[in-house]
Amino acid sequence: MKPLFTPRTRHHLALSLALATVLAGCGGATDETTTPPLPSGVVRVDFSQPTANNNVLDVGSSTDIFANVTVDGTSATDGTTVSFAVNPATAATLAPVAPSASSGLATTTLRSNLPAGGAFDVTASAASRANTDSDTLTFHVRPAPEPLQLLVPAYSTGGAGASAVSPWTTLTSGAASYPAVKITAIANPHNGILTAATAADGTLGTDIDTFKTVPGTSNRVLAYVATASGSSATLSLTDVKTSIDRYLDLYPGQLDGFFLDAMATGSDRLAFFTDLYDHIKRKDPALVVVGNPGTYPNAAYADVADILVTYAGNAAAYQNINPQPLNSWVYRKPNTAQAMLVHSASTCMEMKNILKTARQPRMNTGLVYITDLALGASWTGPLATYWTQMLGTIDALNAGRSEPLC
Numbered sequence: 234m235k236p237l238f239t240p241r242t243r244h245h246l247a248l249s250l251a252l253a254t255v256l257a258g259c260g261g262a263t264d265e266t267t268t269p270p271l272p273s274g275v276v277r278v279d280f281s282q283p284t285a286n287n288n289v290l291d292v293g294s295s296t297d298i299f300a301n302v303t304v305d306g307t308s309a310t311d312g313t314t315v316s317f318a319v320n321p322a323t324a325a326t327l328a329p330v331a332p333s334a335s336s337g338l339a340t341t342t343l344r345s346n347l348p349a350g351g352a353f354d355v356t357a358s359a360a361s362r363a364n365t366d367s368d369t370l371t372f373h374v375r376p377a378p379e380p381l382q383l384l385v386p387a388y389s390t391g392g393a394g395a396s397a398v399s400p401w402t403t404l405t406s407g408a409a410s411y412p413a414v415k416i417t418a419i420a421n422p423h424n425g426i427l428t429a430a431t432a433a434d435g436t437l438g439t440d441i442d443t444f445k446t447v448p449g450t451s452n453r454v455l456a457y458v459a460t461a462s463g464s465s466a467t468l469s470l471t472d473v474k475t476s477i478d479r480y481l482d483l484y485p486g487q488l489d490g491f492f493l494d495a496m497a498t499g500s501d502r503l504a505f506f507t508d509l510y511d512h513i514k515r516k517d518p519a520l521v522v523v524g525n526p527g528t529y530p531n532a533a534y535a536d537v538a539d540i541l542v543t544y545a546g547n548a549a550a551y552q553n554i555n556p557q558p559l560n561s562w563v564y565r566k567p568n569t570a571q572a573m574l575v576h577s578a579s580t581c582m583e584m585k586n587i588l589k590t591a592r593q594p595r596m597n598t599g600l601v602y603i604t605d606l607a608l609g610a611s612w613t614g615p616l617a618t619y620w621t622q623m624l625g626t627i628d629a630l631n632a633g634r635s636e637p638l639c
């Protein structure tokens with residue numbers, strides 16, 4: 234009978250058993266992966282980038298997300314896994330989904346898939362043998378921003394005061410120096426209430442023509458329209474429409490739209506301003522309608538104005554303005570659909586800081602004006618003493634150049 238194992242086969246079997254023993258001692262086959270053991274202490278996870286104030290993304294953009302992970306108050310050991318998840322899952326992609334922490338920091342890259350106005354949550358979580366912890370950050374998506382522009386209340390006319398320099402002279406010289414900065418000026422020759430007997434302001438008409446024909450510019454002029462009387466009583470629709478129609482009669486071909494002051498914020502007045510918006514657009518669809526509620530109104534007002542002034546007030550209060558969480562509807566619109574008017578910013582440096590705040594994605598503001606004048610004279614007096622520096626700063630910010638000194 235033939236032996237079951239020859240000397241050669243016994244030798245090969247011995248080698249195979251020896252190799253299996255070695256591999257077992259090393260934890261198995263070389264192509265297997267091992268899961269790092271869970272930390273034994275109390276784990277904590279916190280987002281470190283972006284912060285809650287920097288949670289607005291442009292459509293189709295990506296951003297890096299950092300999460301700190303600690304165990305018993307100190308950085309987690311290298312290799313600790315942090316899992317990231319998006320809700321709803323289709324709103325964005327993450328790569329990697331479960332990175333390992335290094336020096337207590339886990340990093341992933343997020344790319345949004347939502348259109349403007351969308352929102353989603355990102356959660357980072359980690360586990361230990363003692364507990365599981367997570368942190369969640371809400372993201373909003375806005376249209377890609379356009380360059381910063383100026384919205385300038387130029388309420389004084391050329392004939393207002395023999396020794397005064399007309400704001401239109403200052404506007405025009407500034408436009409000539411910085412033609413790349415788009416300026417929308419608001420003319421107010423008749424305090425916003427016109428009748429059939431109102432006459433044209435010839436000096437203003439000349440100033441408007443001079444301002445709008447500065448070479449290389451695309452400047453606009455809006456007519457100021459009151460929607461409330463001096464006692465804050467509401468004007469009738471007929472009264473306001475009369476003002477609009479008379480402006481077009483007195484300044485034919487010179488006006489690019491209307492600035493509706495004292496716009497309401499509540500839904501009870503929405504029909505009134507919808508009627509005004511439709512009336513203007515029937516006159517000419519190209520006419521721009523700027524509404525000035527001076528704060529965030531009901532979201533429906535964004536559809537009855539091309540631009541909303543969502544802040545009109547002093548410089549100190551502006552730094553605390555935040556459209557989130559109640560007014561995230563602003564991210565449905567481009568930044569050029571939102572404006573702010575700030576007074577009492579006493580220094581050039583304060584003006585620069587306000588501009589930087591306005592440009593933040595969180596604010597989504599595209600039209601600005603800042604003045605050192607106090608309330609009462611802020612829009613009817615001369616332009617800001619730092620007018621030229623403001624133009625230069627906006628021009629530099631838009632072009633990505635170094636800002637001019639104050």
